[in-house]
Amino acid sequence: MSIDMAQFHQIFFEESFEGLDIMESGLLNLDMGDVDAETINTIFRAAHSIKGGSGTFGFSSVADFTHAMETLLDEMRDGRRKVSQSAVDVLLGSVDCLREMLSAIQDEKILDEEKVTEHKKALDTELDGTDNAASLPVQPSQAIVLNNGNAGWRIAFSPHTDLLKTGNDPVRMFRELAELGKIDIAVDLQGVPGLYELDPEECHLSWQITVHGDIPRSEIDDIFDWVEEHCDLAVQGIEQTTQASSQAFDEQPQSAAIEATPTASAIPPPITNESHQNEKVNADKTPSVGKSSASIRVDTAKIDTLINMVGELVITQSMLSLIGEHFDLNKLDQLKNGLAQLERHTRELQESVMNIRMLPISFVFSRFPRLVHDLSSKLDKKIELQLIGEHTEVDKTVVELISDPLVHLVRNSLDHGIETPDERISAGKQETGTVTLEAYHRGGNIVIEVSDDGRGLDKDKLRAKALEKGLIQDDAVLSDKQTYELIFMPGFSTAEQLTDVSGRGVGMDVVRRNIQSLGGNIDIVSQLGQGSTMAIYLPLTLAILDGQSVAVGDETYIIPLGSIIESINVTERMINRVAGKGETFRLRQEYLPIIRMHEIFSVPNAKATKLTEGLLVVVEGQGIRCGLFVDDLLTQQQVVVKSLEANYRQVEGISGATILGDGSVALILDIPGLVRLSNH
Amino acid sequence: MASILAVDDSASMRQMVSFTLKGAGYDVVEAVDGVDALNKAKSKKFDCVVTDVNMPNKDGITLIKDLRALPDYKFVPMLMLTTESGTDKKQQGKEAGATGWIVKPFNPDQLLKTIQKVLG
Structure with a gap:
C-alpha cells in the first residue's frame, strides 16, 4: 500500500512551529539557579516530536539537526548535564535556525546551508564534540553475521513463564519463521506442571525449531528481538557450529556520550550574528503570511455553539413555515414573534461565525519575551516585559498584520525609551525598566498599548528635530499631541545615533500606515522622565462594521459609526466661505471644512443642494475633522464589508461596499481618504 | 476487523498512524496522551495498542504498565513507537510489559508489517 505522506505535511509544520514556540x-523561562524539571521535559518533548515527525515525513536534515538538540536536552533532563546559560543560548539560536529550516521547506525555498552548519557546530561544541559518533545506537548482533550460504538454522527456544504477559505469542513467531523457509518444530512438554499447579496464563512449553534455507541470521534475530529477555534462545547454523549469541553484543557499553561533560569554554555564536538572523527570518516571513493563513484552528467549543445556533435557526424556520401554511390575520402576533426570534438567532449565528475568526492576542504577544530577552542583553539594559490581557481575542487578519508594527514599537521602547541602568539609578528610578504590552476591548475597538517607564518623549527635542528636517515651519504652533505626532512624519528620527536595533530604515510613518490600513489608529501619551504609552486602536473585526447609512440623491452611503462625532443642521450664520479654501462652517469655536458628498461623487438628483436644507455629519479621520454634507440620515446598522478592490478596483474615498437589505449596493466611506481627497 | 488504539501527542504522527491503519481496514481510535488512552482503553477493549513514548500527562511506558494491570489487557499486544536512540527506553518498555516496538522514523509499510505480525 502506498500512502502519500505529503497530506500530513501541513499539520506537521503547524505542530512543529507550535513546538518551537513552546521550546x-x-x-526563556528557565531559571539557571533553580531549573524546573517539568520545563526541561516539555522542551525535550517538543524537540523529540519534531525529530520523530521530520524523520517520518522525510525531512532528514531537520531530523539530524533536531537530534543534536534532543541529545543535549536529554542529558539536561536526566541531570547528566548542568543547565548553563551558554547551552540555553545555543538552543535558542537553534530554535530560530530550525524555524527557518522548516519555513524554507514549507515554502519550498532554498535554505541557507551555511547558517545551519554553523548552528549545528555550535550544538556539537556544546555537546563537547562527542555526539555524532558516540550516540549512534549500538546495533544488535547483526553487525557480525556468520552465515555464508548455510542450509538453515536450528533454534532452541524456551520462553520464560511470563512471556505471554508481554503480549507476545509463540505461535505468531513460528508463523513468521515459516515465512522464511520450511520449518520443523518439536515441542518439549517436560516443563508443564500437573493440572493442579498449572497456571494457564504462564508458558511452560519449549521448542526445537529447524528452519531450512539460506536465511540471513539477522532475520531470525528480528523475529526474536522483542522476546530475547523473556526466553532462553540458542540459534545454531546447521552447516557450521559457530554460535553468535545475540546477548553478547548487547552488553557492550552503551555509549560514550553519557560521559560527555559540560564545558565552560563552549562558545555560543556571537549574539550580534544571531539577532541579525532573527531579523532576516522576520523579513522572510512576511511574504508567506498569505500562504500560512490557509487553515485556521478553531476551539471545538466555538464549533459547538455554532451548531447549536444552526439548530435554533432550523427550529425557528419550521415554526415560521407552520404559521405560513394556514395563515390568517389572527396569527399575526405569532408571526411577529417568530420573525423577532429569527432576527435574534441570525444575529447570534453571525456573531458565532465571526467568533471563529477570533484568535487570542497571545499569538502575537508570545514572540516578545524572546525579543526583549535578546535585545536587552544586546543593549546592556535591564528590562522586564509585562504582558497583560493576552487572552483578548482579535480578528485573525489583525493578528497577522499587527505583529510587525508592534515589534517596531517595542524595539523603540527598548532602544529609545528605557534608559541604561546607570541613567535610571541617577534619575532615582529602579534599575530595571518595565515595558508593558496590554490588550483590552473598549467599545467596538481593540486597544493594544505599548508602554514603558523610560525617559519619555522630549517635546523640545522633537520640535527642534522637526525644524532641522524642515518638516515644520518656525512659527508653527503645535499642541502636545501634534508635537508627539511629529514622530509619525516620514523622515523623522530622534535617535542621536541610528542603532541597528530600531533604526532599520522603517520609520514610524510606516507603522502608522500599517495600522491605518487595518482601519485603526495610534495615539501617544508621554510624560518626560516618566515614560510613554503608544495606544493602538483597532476595529474588532475587519469583516463587519457598525455603520450609519446616509442618503445622497438616490444613492446610499455608509459612514463607519466610529468616525462620526455628531450630525447637525446648519444655519446660514454658521457657514463661512473662504476664497481658495472652499466652504467651512463654525462648530462651537472651530471652523471645519465642508465636503459636499453629491459634488465629490457626482451624484445627480441630490435633494439638498443648499447647505441649510440637508445635514452635516461631523466626522473625524486621522485627527482631522470635517463636515460631510448629505441629504438625510437613514438607519444605523451592521454591514458586511465586501472588498471593492477584489470586485472592481480601488476608489479613493471609498473603503469598500456592502449589500443592503433590499439587494442594492452601498459604498462605505473611507473618512481619512475622503479628507485627503477634499484637500486636493 | 481488529481494533487498534493509537496514542501519540503529535497530531501529525497520530494522523499518519491512524490513516495508514484505517487504510488497511483496521478500526482505529486515537488518543492524545496516556491519560486519554487509558480512559479509552477502559471503555472498550482494543486488540492492539500502539503508543508513543514521550508524552505529557502520562508517558507511553507508564501507560503500558497501567494497561497490563487491567484484566482485559493482560495479553493484548502493545507496541511502542521509539527512536533509535531509545535503547534504555526499549528496556524500560519491556519491563513495563510492552510486546515490542517500532523504531522511528518508520514508513507506513513498516508500520503495517509490524501490526500484522502481532495481530497475526
Missing part, C-alpha cells in the same frame, strides 16, 4: 518560551 522558545520554555527556554
Whole structure:
C-alpha cells in the first residue's frame, strides 16, 4: 500500500512551529539557579516530536539537526548535564535556525546551508564534540553475521513463564519463521506442571525449531528481538557450529556520550550574528503570511455553539413555515414573534461565525519575551516585559498584520525609551525598566498599548528635530499631541545615533500606515522622565462594521459609526466661505471644512443642494475633522464589508461596499481618504 | 476487523498512524496522551495498542504498565513507537510489559508489517 505522506505535511509544520514556540518560551523561562524539571521535559518533548515527525515525513536534515538538540536536552533532563546559560543560548539560536529550516521547506525555498552548519557546530561544541559518533545506537548482533550460504538454522527456544504477559505469542513467531523457509518444530512438554499447579496464563512449553534455507541470521534475530529477555534462545547454523549469541553484543557499553561533560569554554555564536538572523527570518516571513493563513484552528467549543445556533435557526424556520401554511390575520402576533426570534438567532449565528475568526492576542504577544530577552542583553539594559490581557481575542487578519508594527514599537521602547541602568539609578528610578504590552476591548475597538517607564518623549527635542528636517515651519504652533505626532512624519528620527536595533530604515510613518490600513489608529501619551504609552486602536473585526447609512440623491452611503462625532443642521450664520479654501462652517469655536458628498461623487438628483436644507455629519479621520454634507440620515446598522478592490478596483474615498437589505449596493466611506481627497 | 488504539501527542504522527491503519481496514481510535488512552482503553477493549513514548500527562511506558494491570489487557499486544536512540527506553518498555516496538522514523509499510505480525 502506498500512502502519500505529503497530506500530513501541513499539520506537521503547524505542530512543529507550535513546538518551537513552546521550546522558545520554555527556554526563556528557565531559571539557571533553580531549573524546573517539568520545563526541561516539555522542551525535550517538543524537540523529540519534531525529530520523530521530520524523520517520518522525510525531512532528514531537520531530523539530524533536531537530534543534536534532543541529545543535549536529554542529558539536561536526566541531570547528566548542568543547565548553563551558554547551552540555553545555543538552543535558542537553534530554535530560530530550525524555524527557518522548516519555513524554507514549507515554502519550498532554498535554505541557507551555511547558517545551519554553523548552528549545528555550535550544538556539537556544546555537546563537547562527542555526539555524532558516540550516540549512534549500538546495533544488535547483526553487525557480525556468520552465515555464508548455510542450509538453515536450528533454534532452541524456551520462553520464560511470563512471556505471554508481554503480549507476545509463540505461535505468531513460528508463523513468521515459516515465512522464511520450511520449518520443523518439536515441542518439549517436560516443563508443564500437573493440572493442579498449572497456571494457564504462564508458558511452560519449549521448542526445537529447524528452519531450512539460506536465511540471513539477522532475520531470525528480528523475529526474536522483542522476546530475547523473556526466553532462553540458542540459534545454531546447521552447516557450521559457530554460535553468535545475540546477548553478547548487547552488553557492550552503551555509549560514550553519557560521559560527555559540560564545558565552560563552549562558545555560543556571537549574539550580534544571531539577532541579525532573527531579523532576516522576520523579513522572510512576511511574504508567506498569505500562504500560512490557509487553515485556521478553531476551539471545538466555538464549533459547538455554532451548531447549536444552526439548530435554533432550523427550529425557528419550521415554526415560521407552520404559521405560513394556514395563515390568517389572527396569527399575526405569532408571526411577529417568530420573525423577532429569527432576527435574534441570525444575529447570534453571525456573531458565532465571526467568533471563529477570533484568535487570542497571545499569538502575537508570545514572540516578545524572546525579543526583549535578546535585545536587552544586546543593549546592556535591564528590562522586564509585562504582558497583560493576552487572552483578548482579535480578528485573525489583525493578528497577522499587527505583529510587525508592534515589534517596531517595542524595539523603540527598548532602544529609545528605557534608559541604561546607570541613567535610571541617577534619575532615582529602579534599575530595571518595565515595558508593558496590554490588550483590552473598549467599545467596538481593540486597544493594544505599548508602554514603558523610560525617559519619555522630549517635546523640545522633537520640535527642534522637526525644524532641522524642515518638516515644520518656525512659527508653527503645535499642541502636545501634534508635537508627539511629529514622530509619525516620514523622515523623522530622534535617535542621536541610528542603532541597528530600531533604526532599520522603517520609520514610524510606516507603522502608522500599517495600522491605518487595518482601519485603526495610534495615539501617544508621554510624560518626560516618566515614560510613554503608544495606544493602538483597532476595529474588532475587519469583516463587519457598525455603520450609519446616509442618503445622497438616490444613492446610499455608509459612514463607519466610529468616525462620526455628531450630525447637525446648519444655519446660514454658521457657514463661512473662504476664497481658495472652499466652504467651512463654525462648530462651537472651530471652523471645519465642508465636503459636499453629491459634488465629490457626482451624484445627480441630490435633494439638498443648499447647505441649510440637508445635514452635516461631523466626522473625524486621522485627527482631522470635517463636515460631510448629505441629504438625510437613514438607519444605523451592521454591514458586511465586501472588498471593492477584489470586485472592481480601488476608489479613493471609498473603503469598500456592502449589500443592503433590499439587494442594492452601498459604498462605505473611507473618512481619512475622503479628507485627503477634499484637500486636493 | 481488529481494533487498534493509537496514542501519540503529535497530531501529525497520530494522523499518519491512524490513516495508514484505517487504510488497511483496521478500526482505529486515537488518543492524545496516556491519560486519554487509558480512559479509552477502559471503555472498550482494543486488540492492539500502539503508543508513543514521550508524552505529557502520562508517558507511553507508564501507560503500558497501567494497561497490563487491567484484566482485559493482560495479553493484548502493545507496541511502542521509539527512536533509535531509545535503547534504555526499549528496556524500560519491556519491563513495563510492552510486546515490542517500532523504531522511528518508520514508513507506513513498516508500520503495517509490524501490526500484522502481532495481530497475526
